[in-house]
Amino acid sequence: MNTIVADTSESNQTQLDVESIRADFPLLDQKIHGHSLIYFDNAATTQKPNSVIQIEKDFYEKINANVHRGVHTLSDYATNAYENAREKVRDFINANSLREIVFLKGSTEAINLVASSFGQLRISKDDEIIISYLEHHANIIPWQLLCDRIGARLKVIPVFDNGELDLQAYESLINNRTKLIALTHVSNAIGTVNPVKEMINTAHCSGVPVLIDGSQAVPHEKIDVQELDCEFYVFSGHKLYGPTGIGILYAKESLLNEMPPYQGGGEMIRVVTFAQSTYNDLPYKFEAGTPNIAGAVGLGAAIDYITAIGFSRITRYEQQLLDYATKKLLSVEGLKIIGQAKNKAPVISFVLEDIHPHDIGTILDHHGIAVRAGHHCAMPLMERFGLSATVRVSFAFYNTFSEVDRLIEGLNEVRRMLG
Amino acid sequence: MSALRELYQQVIIDHGRHPRNHGIVENATHSHHGYNPLCGDKLNLTINIQDEIIQDVKFIGSGCAISIASASLMTEILRGKKIDHVHELFQQVHQLLTGHCENPEQLGKLSVLSGVAEFPARVKCATLSWHTLNAALAQSDSPVSTE
Ligand SMILES: Cc1ncc(COP(=O)(O)O)c(C=O)c1O
Numbered sequence: 001m002n003t004i005v006a007d008t009s010e011s012n013q014t015q016l017d018v019e020s021i022r023a024d025f026p027l028l029d030q031k032i033h034g035h036s037l038i039y040f041d042n043a044a045t046t047q048k049p050n051s052v053i054q055i056e057k058d059f060y061e062k063i064n065a066n067v068h069r070g071v072h073t074l075s076d077y078a079t080n081a082y083e084n085a086r087e088k089v090r091d092f093i094n095a096n097s098l099r100e101i102v103f104l105k106g107s108t109e110a111i112n113l114v115a116s117s118f119g120q121l122r123i124s125k126d127d128e129i130i131i132s133y134l135e136h137h138a139n140i141i142p143w144q145l146l147c148d149r150i151g152a153r154l155k156v157i158p159v160f161d162n163g164e165l166d167l168q169a170y171e172s173l174i175n176n177r178t179k180l181i182a183l184t185h186v187s188n189a190i191g192t193v194n195p196v197k198e199m200i201n202t203a204h205c206s207g208v209p210v211l212i213d214g215s216q217a218v219p220h221e222k223i224d225v226q227e228l229d230c231e232f233y234v235f236s237g238h239k240l241y242g243p244t245g246i247g248i249l250y251a252k253e254s255l256l257n258e259m260p261p262y263q264g265g266g267e268m269i270r271v272v273t274f275a276q277s278t279y280n281d282l283p284y285k286f287e288a289g290t291p292n293i294a295g296a297v298g299l300g301a302a303i304d305y306i307t308a309i310g311f312s313r314i315t316r317y318e319q320q321l322l323d324y325a326t327k328k329l330l331s332v333e334g335l336k337i338i339g340q341a342k343n344k345a346p347v348i349s350f351v352l353e354d355i356h357p358h359d360i361g362t363i364l365d366h367h368g369i370a371v372r373a374g375h376h377c378a379m380p381l382m383e384r385f386g387l388s389a390t391v392r393v394s395f396a397f398y399n400t401f402s403e404v405d406r407l408i409e410g411l412n413e414v415r416r417m418l419g
Numbered sequence: 420m421s422a423l424r425e426l427y428q429q430v431i432i433d434h435g436r437h438p439r440n441h442g443i444v445e446n447a448t449h450s451h452h453g454y455n456p457l458c459g460d461k462l463n464l465t466i467n468i469q470d471e472i473i474q475d476v477k478f479i480g481s482g483c484a485i486s487i488a489s490a491s492l493m494t495e496i497l498r499g500k501k502i503d504h505v506h507e508l509f510q511q512v513h514q515l516l517t518g519h520c521e522n523p524e525q526l527g528k529l530s531v532l533s534g535v536a537e538f539p540a541r542v543k544c545a546t547l548s549w550h551t552l553n554a555a556l557a558q559s560d561s562p563v564s565t566e
Contacts, residue, residue: 356483358458359427362538366423375459388459388481417427418435418484 016309016317022398024049024305035368038403043188043216043347043394044372045238048302052242055301059294067293068267068284082293085300086283089248092303093233094224099253099282103291106247107215108138110234111182113249113286114211115142117259118180118232122209125151127179132157132165133384134187134194137377139213143182152179159384163192163339170199174206181210185217189378189392190339191322191347193217200230209255215239219396220318220345222311225250237295241396242302246295249286256282263288314397321395322346325404332411334419338390346395349376352411355418357389363417364391367410425534426541427484430492435484440494442477449558453480453551455543460486464551466497473497473505483544485535490548492529502556509549516545 022028027047030037039047059081065074067082083098090101104110123129129143133156147154155178157170174181181203186193200210211232214223218235225233232255236247251259261268261279265288270278279285306314325348329335334353352360361373372392375382382388393407444450447465454461460482467475476494480487493512500508512529514520518536535545 358483358541358544359485362426362541363423374457379459382459388461417423418432 014313016313016397018317018398018400021309022400024051025398026050026053028398032368032370033366038369038399038406040393040395040399040403040407041370041372042219042396042399043239043376043392045244046219046241046396047398048241048243048298049305051305052298052301056243056294056298059297064294066290078293081297081300082291085296088300088303092223092307093218093248093250094226095250096226097253100250100256102249102251102256102283102286103296104247104249104286105245105292106236106238107213107234108236108247110232110247110249111139111211111213112142113262114182114232114234114251115146117262117286118209118255119146119150121259123150123152123179126177127152128155128173128175128177129153130155130157130170130173130178130181130183132170132183132194133159133381134163134165134184134189134192135182135378135380136184136188136213136215137379138215139182139184140380153177156380157183159192159381163187163190163341165192165194165199167195167199167202171202174203174208176206178206178208181208182213183210184213184215186214186220186345186347187339187378187381188216188347189376189381189390190341190349191344191394192339192341193343193345195343196230197228200228204229216345216347219306221315231255237299237302240299240302241305242299243292243295246292246299248299253282256286261285261288265289267291309397317397318346318395321399321401321404322348324401325393325395325407328404328408329411332408332415334415335411338385338387347392348394349390349392351387351390352414353419355414357391359418360391360411360414363414364407364410367406367413369407369410371407422534422537426538428531428534430528430531431484431488434488434491438478438487438491440477440491441479443479444475444477449555451551451555453547453554455482455486455547458483458486458544460544460547462486462490462547462551464490464548464555466552466555468502471502473500473502478548482547483541485532485541486544486547489532489545492532493548493552496527496529497552505552505556509553512549513546516542 025047063077065078067079086101090098143154155173158166185196203210209231212230214233214235219240231252233250238244268280268285268288270280336351338349357373364371374389444465444467446467448468449466451464462480464478476497478490516535523530523533
């Protein structure tokens with residue numbers, strides 16, 4: 001059953017009911033190595049509520065058919081379900097139009113689409129693209145590939161020791177060769193929340209469009225793409241309590257209109273002749289081939305689930321968890337948190353004395369605690385901090401304060417064994 | 420809990436913290452860089468071989484306790500070994516690390532690594548040094564990786 005506690009007015013904000021939320025996530029109720037599972041790897045992927053699991057099952061049991069193709073009833077049902085999900089996404093990020101919501105595999109594919117298609121439209125030899133030190137490899141490699149292909153250059157906004165970007169350096173990187181800024185909203189490796197609104201304004205003052213990688217932001221705070229005014233915003237459904245294999249590219253309609261198709265195939269065309277073809281309307285021009293229909297429907301259910309709880313509750317609770325865990329972790333002797341930006345998402349990266357993160361990960365796993373140990377697909381950032389790896393704990397609203405206490409016990413056990 | 424103790428035996432913790440033969444063989448005849456992209460573990464192995472016998476072998480590297488201990492134990496056991504013998508040793512170690520070794524005792528001190536078999540995600544940590552050794556002996560030019 002879903003936990004639906006209506007998100008009422010500010011004056012009547014109830015606390016998040018974690019116990020009943022946990023009951024919605026069947027996976028959480030299991031033992032690992034004899035201990036109740038503690039899942040602290042939410043930045044990698046989140047677990048799914050019953051409603052998401054059920055709706056995918058229902059889809060395949062009752063309405064599965066291809067979309068936009070048949071004259072039969074099921075095809076109509078499937079198309080409606082798919083397009084309803086698009087409307088949920090549009091509303092969720094407050095996009096202006098359904099034409100601006102493209103269903104793709106995930107953030108990675110969305111960034112590659114922009115690099116390829118917007119790259120073809122606007123970026124040429126000797127142009128510059130600005131990214132930051134905080135990027136996930138998914139927001140580095142597509143730009144590198146593009147630069148290598150056409151002879152453009154990649155510029156990188158440096159990061160201070162506390163994990164915040166150097167905004168002055170950012171401004172001075174922008175010049176008349178800058179064609180795009182591709183920036184993460186929240187760092188997956190160390191949790192920094194970038195001041196994207198301000199950074200988008202800065203870019204727009206010089207007429208430069210901005211892509212925001214929202215993979216780690218959408219699960220934690222309300223996103224309004226019109227307020228941000230970015231040209232592109234991308235995220236993956238699986239980090240948002242939805243299924244894997246579905247994600248979103250939001251882009252301003254005017255740009256999508258100008259941009260050439262990314263992939264060719266069915267669905268994205270209107271008239272095909274061997275001499276020439278015309279393309280379908282937005283957003284279908286960018287959705288070649290049969291899409292992940294069940295995945296889109298599942299993402300819609302995940303958005304319903306989150307919306308019912310409400311970001312006012314989610315953000316507040318997760319920030320309390322973050323504060324509590326930060327304080328507790330700092331009390332562990334020899335532990336150092338990497339990244340102490342003023343504004344952080346519930347993601348904490350740390351090292352413990354000179355004990356290797358993989359050894360820590362193995363020992364914690366034996367206490368039923370799932371954490372990430374490694375470079376978090378952010379090797380340049382790790383290098384910047386002189387590290388090859390950290391341990392990362394990342395929270396979701398189904399995590400609890402007592403789970404944090406068990407993490408601390410686990411780390412004390414690590415110190416007893418290896419310290 | 421006991422599987423963990425098996426994995427992190429005192430010998431492993433000791434070798435992980437105070438690796439033996441840590442350094443570079445000056446007059447190396449064979450060498451190789453090993454890298455495990457999953458963990459970021461790095462290993463530089465240098466060997467001096469005369470008359471088909473390993474005279475000296477050292478490593479420098481960074482990595483988890485398991486990978487460093489495994490490299491350290493490997494260098495200890497290799498000294499004075501005929502290179503003919505290395506291939507067989509590699510097979511035995513591989514069997515040990517994947518839980519297919521009939522009698523671990525024959526491997527002497529290396530048998531402390533038997534606990535790794537219970538941790539599939541960590542087998543690569545323990546085999547990095549051995550893969551690097553193989554590549555050094557084959558004198559291949561590209562860096563080995565456990566991927
Ligand atoms: C900040 C960031 N960007 C991009 C990605 C890539 O997401 P996906 O693998 O779902 O395409 C991730 C996920 O690890 C991420 O954390």
